[in-house]
Every structure is written in C-alpha cells, then in structure tokens.
Amino acid sequence: MLEIKNKTSLDSWSPNIFTPEALAFVEKIADKFSARRDALLDARRAAKERFDGGQLPGFLPDTKDLRMENWQVADAPLALQNRRVEITAPAERQKVIQALNSSAKAYMADFEDSLAPTWKNIATGQQALYDAVRGTCDTVNSVTGKHYALKPDHECVLIVRPRGWHLPEKNVLRQGKAVAGAFVDFGLFFFHNAKLLATNERGPYFYLPKTEHWREAALWNDIMDFAEKELELPANSTKATLLIETLPAVFQMHEILHAMRARLVGLNCGRWDYIFSYIKTLARHQQRILPARALVTMDKAFLKSYSEELVETCHRRGAHAMGGMSAFIPIRGDEEANALALEKVREDKKREAANGHDGTWVAHPGLIDLAVDAFSEYMPKAHQKDKLSGIAHSASALLELPEGGINLADFDSNIQVALRYTAAWLGGTGAVPIFNMMEDAATAEISRAQLWQWMQYATTLSDGVEIDAALFANRLQSAVNAINADGELTYLSAAADMLDSLVNSPDMADFLTTGAYALID
CATH class of the missing domain: 3.20.20.360 (Malate synthase, domain 3)
Structure with a gap:
C-alpha cells in the first residue's frame, strides 16, 4: 500500500x-x-x-x-x-x-x-x-x-x-x-x-x-x-x-x-x-x-x-x-x-x-x-x-554559440529574476510576472545557471569588471535591498540563501527546484 x-x-x-x-x-x-x-x-x-x-x-x-x-x-x-x-x-x-x-x-x-x-x-x-x-x-x-x-x-x-x-x-x-x-x-x-x-x-x-x-x-x-x-x-x-x-x-x-x-x-x-x-x-x-x-x-x-x-x-x-x-x-x-x-x-x-x-x-x-x-x-x-x-x-x-557579452544590468537582472521567482515558488506560485515577462522555473534556472557559470570562469563584464564572489555578494545584497524597498517578499531571505548557495557551489546543481522542494509543504 x-x-x-x-x-x-x-x-x-x-x-x-x-x-x-x-x-x-x-x-x-x-x-x-x-x-x-x-x-x-x-x-x-x-x-x-x-x-x-x-x-x-x-x-x-x-x-x-x-x-x-x-x-x-x-x-x-x-x-x-x-x-x-x-x-x-x-x-x-x-x-x-x-x-x-x-x-x-x-x-x-x-x-x-x-x-x-x-x-x-x-x-x-x-x-x-x-x-x-x-x-x-x-x-x-x-x-x-x-x-x-x-x-x-x-x-x-x-x-x-x-x-x-x-x-x-x-x-x-x-x-x-x-x-x-x-x-x-x-x-x-x-x-x-x-x-x-x-x-x-x-x-x-x-x-x-x-x-x-x-x-x-x-x-x-x-x-x-x-x-x-x-x-x-x-x-x-x-x-x-x-x-x-x-x-x-x-x-x-x-x-x-x-x-x-x-x-x-x-x-x-x-x-x-x-x-x-x-x-x-x-x-x-x-x-x-x-x-x-x-x-x-x-x-x-x-x-x-x-x-x-x-x-x-x-x-x-x-x-x-x-x-x-x-x-x-x-x-x-x-x-x-x-x-x-x-x-x-x-x-x-x-x-x-x-x-x-x-x-x-x-x-x-x-x-x-x-x-x-x-x-x-x-x-x-x-x-x-x-x-x-x-x-x-x-x-x-546545433551547438553553435551566439555572439554577445554581458553587462552589469544583465548580471543584476539574472539575480533579480532568480530571487523573485524562487521566493514566489517557495510561497506556492509557479508562474510569476517579473519585469513584464512571464517567468517560470525554466527561466529562473537560466538565470541561476548563468550566474554560476559566469562566476565559475571569472567571465568579464563589458566594462572590464571580472565576475567573482565579491561582485556577486555585493549585487545580491543590492537586489535584496531593492526588493525589500518595493515591499518585502515573504520568502525572500530563504530565496537569497538558496541562490547564494547555488551560485557559490563548486558544482552546478541539476535543478533549482529539487533543492527548493524540501522547503515547501
């Protein structure tokens, strides 16, 4: 049974x-x-x-x-x-x-x-x-x-x-x-x-x-x-x-x-x-x-x-x-x-x-x-x-890489999307409008996976700044402060802790949602 x-x-x-x-x-x-x-x-x-x-x-x-x-x-x-x-x-x-x-x-x-x-x-x-x-x-x-x-x-x-x-x-x-x-x-x-x-x-x-x-x-x-x-x-x-x-x-x-x-x-x-x-x-x-x-x-x-x-x-x-x-x-x-x-x-x-x-x-x-x-x-x-x-x-x-770079706004956007979506997901919502885009687990996965890979290989922003743990920590805190200023999300702190752990991990986690699943009822 x-x-x-x-x-x-x-x-x-x-x-x-x-x-x-x-x-x-x-x-x-x-x-x-x-x-x-x-x-x-x-x-x-x-x-x-x-x-x-x-x-x-x-x-x-x-x-x-x-x-x-x-x-x-x-x-x-x-x-x-x-x-x-x-x-x-x-x-x-x-x-x-x-x-x-x-x-x-x-x-x-x-x-x-x-x-x-x-x-x-x-x-x-x-x-x-x-x-x-x-x-x-x-x-x-x-x-x-x-x-x-x-x-x-x-x-x-x-x-x-x-x-x-x-x-x-x-x-x-x-x-x-x-x-x-x-x-x-x-x-x-x-x-x-x-x-x-x-x-x-x-x-x-x-x-x-x-x-x-x-x-x-x-x-x-x-x-x-x-x-x-x-x-x-x-x-x-x-x-x-x-x-x-x-x-x-x-x-x-x-x-x-x-x-x-x-x-x-x-x-x-x-x-x-x-x-x-x-x-x-x-x-x-x-x-x-x-x-x-x-x-x-x-x-x-x-x-x-x-x-x-x-x-x-x-x-x-x-x-x-x-x-x-x-x-x-x-x-x-x-x-x-x-x-x-x-x-x-x-x-x-x-x-x-x-x-x-x-x-x-x-x-x-x-x-x-x-x-x-x-x-x-x-x-x-x-x-x-x-x-x-x-x-x-x-x-x-089928493997061809598209051209283009990354600027600080792109970096910040990935942090914001991953944070806001994960907080909403932990609260029981799986489809979330963020910055006039409908985001789901897949787009949140893109955001956190890119952050991991950019930091893993010290990718350089368009202005020459290197993406490292210090930059990520600074921009993550700035994103948390900005979201709180708009009106605190209930699960924002848990989402920030999770994103920090995922991006700083030596290995890329297979799925954001498998780890987050332990935190929902």
Missing part, C-alpha cells in the same frame, strides 16, 4: 481524487516502473559526467540506420489536427476555467514548470481537472469576488503535463521512498478521466517534459500501454506531445518519435528549458559560455538550428512541430511598452510559422488572436506538415 502523508486536508482540497482505487492504480505504476525510472536517472548522471569531462552531445551512431529509414508516426486524432495556438497555465482552478474558455485550440494544464508542487497545489489541480472533464468546474476569486465557470460548449482541448522524471512526490511513499511525481500526476489524472475523455474523443492527451534520451520516451510509452490495458481502453488511444527541451534530446528526435510512434503526435520547442539545458550540459566547457539571456534568441546560432531541425524531423515523420513560448506578456497602463511587447510576440510567432511550425504556445489569453493572425499568414490549413526544407543540421550547428 502507498503511504499518503498530510491526509488531513485532502477531503476538502480534492474529495474525488485520492480514492483507494486511484491510489492502487498509481501503486501499480510505481511497482512496475520505479526501478526503470531510477536506472534512467542514473544514466543521466553518467552522461553528465561524460559531458563534464569534455565530451559533446551528438547523434547516436548505433541508431543511424533508424534515422535513415522511411517510417512515420500514427496520424493525430481529429481533436489534435489543428493546434494553431495552444495556451499554457498551471493546473489551478481559475486558470483551468479561463484557459478552456479561451479561443485557443488546446490548453496545456501544467503540473510542471509553472506550478509550484505544494501538496495543496497538486491535490487541488487534480480536482480542478476532474471537474473540468465533467463540465462542472467553477470558482469564485477570493479577492475580487468574481465568479468563473466553465462554458458547457467550450472547444479548447485539454492536454496535461505531468512532472519530469527527476521530481519526486514526497507526500506519496512506496516502501518508505517518495514516488515519482510523474507517476502521481499521470496516474491520478488517467485513472479518473481517461475513459470519459476517450468516450468523447477528447483524449487522454499529455505533454511530456524534460526528456534527455529516447529510452525515457520509451518508458512513457510502456506506462501508457500498461495504463490502457489496466483500464481496458483501446490500444494507443492515449496520445502525447513531447517537449524537446534538453540539449541531448535534440540529437535523438528521430529515435524519440520512433519509440512512441503509435502515440506520439508531435514535438515542441521548449526553448527556455532548452537554453538552461545548453548551459547545464556544457557547464564545464569554458569556451561555450552563453552571453546575456536577452541576446540568446531563436533567430540565431544553436536556437535557430534547433527550431529548423525540429520542424524538418517532425514533418519527415508526419508529426506536428509545435513552437514554444514567448515570455513577453501584455503590459497594462503603459501603451508604448505594451505595443513594443506585443510586436516582439508577433515577430516571434511569425518566425515560427515561417520556419514551418504547425502551432505555438502563449501564456496569456490576450495573445491568442495575435498568434492566430501571425500563423494564419503562413499557414492557411490546419497544419503545414507537408512543408519540408531538406535542411539537415550538423552537430556543430
């Missing part, structure tokens, strides 16, 4: 979710697949040691024949044929309602980077999705008193993103050990909702994050096979889109699609995690230090090649090539700044459409129409999977 901690509030948070039958289903998944998941995480660590030792990621020689063969993934179901614009938001009740009521084609309900995984957030998120699948989701905003209710005729398709393989769920124990958060998120949602969604030809559909090797995709495939058999659903009725958001995975896109070819309908450019993964994977490669985040853009160097390679790979295999997230959001009260932000989003979406992507992401309902217009200019049909450029990028192109 699984041991469930902190049961006290579950009856009020999620009365329909933690049933004996649902927990037994999660337990079966954990029993069958935990050892395999653990072995894959060990393989990640071994690969990281090789990269730290000087090896570069590249195409796998033993799967070359598979990459050269002609094969395609299964056709996407009707509900996932037109994915022009998808909206993403954490699995929080009000956001679930707003997203599904929107004009977006699909909504990615997130248990990963934009949701701080407090036990309450996980439990209430599952309940909100349970209610939404049954058309009964509503809520009253505690501050404004406004009532939100799901439209009975909404057309937006629900897609759920569980946590990545590396994240545990400390409130669900198996033999005294935390069960993988992915097992909990997937298992609870699938058990309660898969049959109803399948009956209505609306799923179940999933987004799969943080994959680093095709064998990790194969694990997801086998879990979905198992789940379908347990609940007597048609084989391969569960469909997935996988995010290519790690540097090793970009060299294995054909293998990933092949491993899930009966159910994987697309790949997505998870750009922010991808930038973070570039830094982390090449952390010990001093000649590959990225410039300021603002200069690491999708139209240049390794990111441009990444987008083009993903499109070509997906279209060759009959899969959707989904674009990623622009971090810019509408700015209230400043028309000039808002117009500039919207233009940046418009340019980003036009670039994706011109590259051949079949759809894109937005994080705010106010950006849906803009993104639709940008894509409709290049993509009059439901998708453009027939668009093939013939481009095949070399490993060196």
Whole structure:
C-alpha cells in the first residue's frame, strides 16, 4: 500500500481524487516502473559526467540506420489536427476555467514548470481537472469576488503535463521512498478521466517534459500501454506531445518519435528549458559560455538550428512541430511598452510559422488572436506538415554559440529574476510576472545557471569588471535591498540563501527546484 502523508486536508482540497482505487492504480505504476525510472536517472548522471569531462552531445551512431529509414508516426486524432495556438497555465482552478474558455485550440494544464508542487497545489489541480472533464468546474476569486465557470460548449482541448522524471512526490511513499511525481500526476489524472475523455474523443492527451534520451520516451510509452490495458481502453488511444527541451534530446528526435510512434503526435520547442539545458550540459566547457539571456534568441546560432531541425524531423515523420513560448506578456497602463511587447510576440510567432511550425504556445489569453493572425499568414490549413526544407543540421550547428557579452544590468537582472521567482515558488506560485515577462522555473534556472557559470570562469563584464564572489555578494545584497524597498517578499531571505548557495557551489546543481522542494509543504 502507498503511504499518503498530510491526509488531513485532502477531503476538502480534492474529495474525488485520492480514492483507494486511484491510489492502487498509481501503486501499480510505481511497482512496475520505479526501478526503470531510477536506472534512467542514473544514466543521466553518467552522461553528465561524460559531458563534464569534455565530451559533446551528438547523434547516436548505433541508431543511424533508424534515422535513415522511411517510417512515420500514427496520424493525430481529429481533436489534435489543428493546434494553431495552444495556451499554457498551471493546473489551478481559475486558470483551468479561463484557459478552456479561451479561443485557443488546446490548453496545456501544467503540473510542471509553472506550478509550484505544494501538496495543496497538486491535490487541488487534480480536482480542478476532474471537474473540468465533467463540465462542472467553477470558482469564485477570493479577492475580487468574481465568479468563473466553465462554458458547457467550450472547444479548447485539454492536454496535461505531468512532472519530469527527476521530481519526486514526497507526500506519496512506496516502501518508505517518495514516488515519482510523474507517476502521481499521470496516474491520478488517467485513472479518473481517461475513459470519459476517450468516450468523447477528447483524449487522454499529455505533454511530456524534460526528456534527455529516447529510452525515457520509451518508458512513457510502456506506462501508457500498461495504463490502457489496466483500464481496458483501446490500444494507443492515449496520445502525447513531447517537449524537446534538453540539449541531448535534440540529437535523438528521430529515435524519440520512433519509440512512441503509435502515440506520439508531435514535438515542441521548449526553448527556455532548452537554453538552461545548453548551459547545464556544457557547464564545464569554458569556451561555450552563453552571453546575456536577452541576446540568446531563436533567430540565431544553436536556437535557430534547433527550431529548423525540429520542424524538418517532425514533418519527415508526419508529426506536428509545435513552437514554444514567448515570455513577453501584455503590459497594462503603459501603451508604448505594451505595443513594443506585443510586436516582439508577433515577430516571434511569425518566425515560427515561417520556419514551418504547425502551432505555438502563449501564456496569456490576450495573445491568442495575435498568434492566430501571425500563423494564419503562413499557414492557411490546419497544419503545414507537408512543408519540408531538406535542411539537415550538423552537430556543430546545433551547438553553435551566439555572439554577445554581458553587462552589469544583465548580471543584476539574472539575480533579480532568480530571487523573485524562487521566493514566489517557495510561497506556492509557479508562474510569476517579473519585469513584464512571464517567468517560470525554466527561466529562473537560466538565470541561476548563468550566474554560476559566469562566476565559475571569472567571465568579464563589458566594462572590464571580472565576475567573482565579491561582485556577486555585493549585487545580491543590492537586489535584496531593492526588493525589500518595493515591499518585502515573504520568502525572500530563504530565496537569497538558496541562490547564494547555488551560485557559490563548486558544482552546478541539476535543478533549482529539487533543492527548493524540501522547503515547501
């Protein structure tokens, strides 16, 4: 039997979710697949040691024949044929309602980077999705008193993103050990909702994050096979889109699609995690230090090649090539700044459409129409999977470093973003507007990873000042003082201590969130 901690509030948070039958289903998944998941995480660590030792990621020689063969993934179901614009938001009740009521084609309900995984957030998120699948989701905003209710005729398709393989769920124990958060998120949602969604030809559909090797995709495939058999659903009725958001995975896109070819309908450019993964994977490669985040853009160097390679790979295999997230959001009260932000989003979406992507992401309902217009200019049909450029990028192109430097404002911005986001995350909020940008765990990871790498190699600012421990300590304190002057954040001190520890560590931590997870309920 699984041991469930902190049961006290579950009856009020999620009365329909933690049933004996649902927990037994999660337990079966954990029993069958935990050892395999653990072995894959060990393989990640071994690969990281090789990269730290000087090896570069590249195409796998033993799967070359598979990459050269002609094969395609299964056709996407009707509900996932037109994915022009998808909206993403954490699995929080009000956001679930707003997203599904929107004009977006699909909504990615997130248990990963934009949701701080407090036990309450996980439990209430599952309940909100349970209610939404049954058309009964509503809520009253505690501050404004406004009532939100799901439209009975909404057309937006629900897609759920569980946590990545590396994240545990400390409130669900198996033999005294935390069960993988992915097992909990997937298992609870699938058990309660898969049959109803399948009956209505609306799923179940999933987004799969943080994959680093095709064998990790194969694990997801086998879990979905198992789940379908347990609940007597048609084989391969569960469909997935996988995010290519790690540097090793970009060299294995054909293998990933092949491993899930009966159910994987697309790949997505998870750009922010991808930038973070570039830094982390090449952390010990001093000649590959990225410039300021603002200069690491999708139209240049390794990111441009990444987008083009993903499109070509997906279209060759009959899969959707989904674009990623622009971090810019509408700015209230400043028309000039808002117009500039919207233009940046418009340019980003036009670039994706011109590259051949079949759809894109937005994080705010106010950006849906803009993104639709940008894509409709290049993509009059439901998708453009027939668009093939013939481009095949070399490993060196997929690793190409963008040009640019770092100034003190860039350095300070990274500190501010990492501080403000971590403080918010510790307080239970996983998607945070900071300086008119929507930040999530991935962008906070970029910020702290760059700080670590810049300091590790004594990178020089544009004015000639060397980045060292003294400079970081000075600017960190200045950032804390500035944030306090604006109004103290509850978890700012804990966030500052954590950032200080991460940046001054001799080794780059794999994930900010794994250490921070110990500090949340």
